[in-house]
Amino acid sequence: MDYLVNINWNKVTPCLVLLVLEVVLEFSDCASPAEVNKHLELGRDFLARGQLSDALTHYHAAVEGDPHNYLTYFKRGTVYYALGKAKFALQDFTKVLELKADFTSARLQRANVYLKLAQYREAQEDYLQVNQADPYNEEAIAQYHKIEQYVEDLQLAEAYYRGGDHRAAADLASRLLEVSPWSAHLRQLRAEAYIALNDLFSAVSDIRSVNRLQQDSTDGYYRLATLLYQLGHVSDALKEIRECLKLDPEHKKCFPFYKKVKKVDKLLLECEELSEARDFTGCLASANKVLKVEDEVTLVVFEARRWLCSCSVKEELYTEALAQCSSALELRRDARLLCDRGDALLGLDMFDDAIHSFKEALELEEGLQRAKDGLSRAQKLQKQSEQRDYYKILGVKRSASKQEIIKAYRKAAQKWHPDNYQGDEKKIAEKKFIDIAAAKEVLTDAEKRAQFDAGSDPLDPEAGRAAPPFHSPFHHFQHGSPFQFKFHFN
Numbered sequence: 001m002d003y004l005v006n007i008n009w010n011k012v013t014p015c016l017v018l019l020v021l022e023v024v025l026e027f028s029d030c031a032s033p034a035e036v037n038k039h040l041e042l043g044r045d046f047l048a049r050g051q052l053s054d055a056l057t058h059y060h061a062a063v064e065g066d067p068h069n070y071l072t073y074f075k076r077g078t079v080y081y082a083l084g085k086a087k088f089a090l091q092d093f094t095k096v097l098e099l100k101a102d103f104t105s106a107r108l109q110r111a112n113v114y115l116k117l118a119q120y121r122e123a124q125e126d127y128l129q130v131n132q133a134d135p136y137n138e139e140a141i142a143q144y145h146k147i148e149q150y151v152e153d154l155q156l157a158e159a160y161y162r163g164g165d166h167r168a169a170a171d172l173a174s175r176l177l178e179v180s181p182w183s184a185h186l187r188q189l190r191a192e193a194y195i196a197l198n199d200l201f202s203a204v205s206d207i208r209s210v211n212r213l214q215q216d217s218t219d220g221y222y223r224l225a226t227l228l229y230q231l232g233h234v235s236d237a238l239k240e241i242r243e244c245l246k247l248d249p250e251h252k253k254c255f256p257f258y259k260k261v262k263k264v265d266k267l268l269l270e271c272e273e274l275s276e277a278r279d280f281t282g283c284l285a286s287a288n289k290v291l292k293v294e295d296e297v298t299l300v301v302f303e304a305r306r307w308l309c310s311c312s313v314k315e316e317l318y319t320e321a322l323a324q325c326s327s328a329l330e331l332r333r334d335a336r337l338l339c340d341r342g343d344a345l346l347g348l349d350m351f352d353d354a355i356h357s358f359k360e361a362l363e364l365e366e367g368l369q370r371a372k373d374g375l376s377r378a379q380k381l382q383k384q385s386e387q388r389d390y391y392k393i394l395g396v397k398r399s400a401s402k403q404e405i406i407k408a409y410r411k412a413a414q415k416w417h418p419d420n421y422q423g424d425e426k427k428i429a430e431k432k433f434i435d436i437a438a439a440k441e442v443l444t445d446a447e448k449r450a451q452f453d454a455g456s457d458p459l460d461p462e463a464g465r466a467a468p469p470f471h472s473p474f475h476h477f478q479h480g481s482p483f484q485f486k487f488h489f490n
Contacts (some may be wrong), residue, residue, distance in 0.1 A: 232299030380455020
C-alpha cells in the first residue's frame with residue numbers, strides 16, 4: 001500500500017476526470033433505438049426507390065447509432081455491394097459474421113464479393129459453409145462447383161501471358177471478367193496482354209478500371225499516363241500524371257515524366273492558338289520545338305508534324321508543306337491531313353495528285369465536307385489549268401490583295417506593251433497584253449475573282465457566261481492609267 005502514498009494525486013485526478021468524460025460522451029453520442037429505426041426505415045425506402053447514395057447515408061447513421069447491431073452492417077453492406085464498392089461491402093459482411101457467425105445470408109453475400117474480386121479460394125470456403133448450413137441453397141451449390149474451373153482458367157490465362165500467347169491470355173481474361181468484374185488483377189493482366197498486342201485503347205480502358213479498383217496507386221496513374229502519351233493524348237496524359245504527383249510529389253518516375261509532358265502539352269496548345277490567330281510562322285516554330293522535346297513517341301511526333309503540315313499550307317509554303325504532310329502521313333493515315341496535303345498539291349499546281357489525295361480522304365471519312373469541297377475545287381482547277389491562269393499571268397499569289405494585283409498589272413502591262421516590240425514579237429506581246437488586261441479585270445472584281453477561285457473562268461463563254469466586250473485590246477489604259485502610250489497599227 002506504500003506505493004499509493006507516493007502517487008501524485010493532483011496529476012492523476014485530471015486524467016481520471018477526462019477518462020470519465022470520454023466514456024460519458026461516447027454513450028451520449030449513441031442515438032436512441034427510435035432514431036436508429038428511423039434511419040433504417042428511411043434507408044429501406046430510399047433503397048426501394050433505387051436511390052442508393054441516400055440509402056447509404058441513412059445506413060451510415062444507423063451503424064453509428066448502434067455499432068453492435070449486425071443487421072445495420074448487413075443492410076449497409078448490401079448497398080455497398082449494389083454500388084460496386086467491393087472493399088467496403090467486404091468489410092461490412094465480415095463485421096456481420098464477427099457479430100453473428102451463423103448469419104448465412106451475410107456469408108453468401110461475402111462469397112459473392114470474393115467471387116467478383118476473383119478471390120476464388122476465399123469464395124469457395126464461404127460457399128462451402130453456406131452449403132453446410134443450408135444444403136438446399138442452389139446459388140451456393142452452383143457456384144461452389146464452378147470455382148475449380150475459375151481457378152484453372154486464371155492459372156491458364158497467366159500461363160498464356162508468360163508464354164507470349166497474348167491473344168489467348170486476353171480472351172481468357174475477358175471470360176473470367178464476366179464473372180469477376182471487380183478483379184484488379186484480371187484487368188491488369190488483360191491490359192498487359194493488350195499492350196503486347198499494341199491495342200493501346202483497350203489497355204487504357206482496363207488501366208482506368210484498375211485505378212478505380214486500386215485507389216491511391218501511383219504506379220497505376222503513371223502507367224495510364226504513359227499509355228495515353230503513346231496514343232498522342234498529351235492533355236489526358238498530363239491529367240493522369242498530376243494525379244500521381246498528388247499522392248507523391250517527388251515520385252521518381254512521375255515527376256520527370258510530368259515535366260516533359262507539361263512542356264509538350266504547352267507547345268501543342270500554342271500551335272492550336274497561333275494557328276487560330278493566323279500566326280502561322282509562330283505555329284511552325286512551336287511545332288518544331290515539340291520535335292526537339294519528343295522525337296521518339298510516334299503519335300506525339302505525328303501531332304507536331306500535323307501542325308507543320310497545316311500551318312505550312314496556310315503560310316503558302318507549299319513545297320515544305322508537302323514534305324511535312326507526307327512525313328506525318330507515313331506515321332498515320334488521317335483524312336484531315338490528306339486534305340492539307342491536297343491543298344499543298346493544289347498550291348503547286350499538281351492537280352491529279354491533289355484529286356487523288358482528296359479522294360483518299362473521303363475513303364477514310366466518307367462524309368468529310370472539307371474533302372468533298374477540296375475534290376470539287378481540284379477538279380475545277382484541273383480543268384481551268386488547261387485555260388488561262390490569271391494569277392500566273394500577273395505573277396501573284398492566290399492570296400494577293402487588290403493593291404498587289406494592280407501593282408503587278410501595271411508592271412506587266414508596261415513590260416508587254418506592244419509598242420515596245422516589232423515584228424513577230426509584237427504579235428506575242430499583243431496576246432500577252434490582252435491576257436494581262438483580262439487578268440486585271442477578273443482579279444480586281446470581287447465577284448469575278450470568286451468565280452475564278454471556285455474553278456470557273458468568268459470571261460469564258462463556254463463556262464456559261466459570255467465575255468464582256470473589249471472595245472480595244474488595250475481599253476484598260478484609257479481611264480485611270482498612270483502610263484501614256486500611243487498605239488500605232490498598220
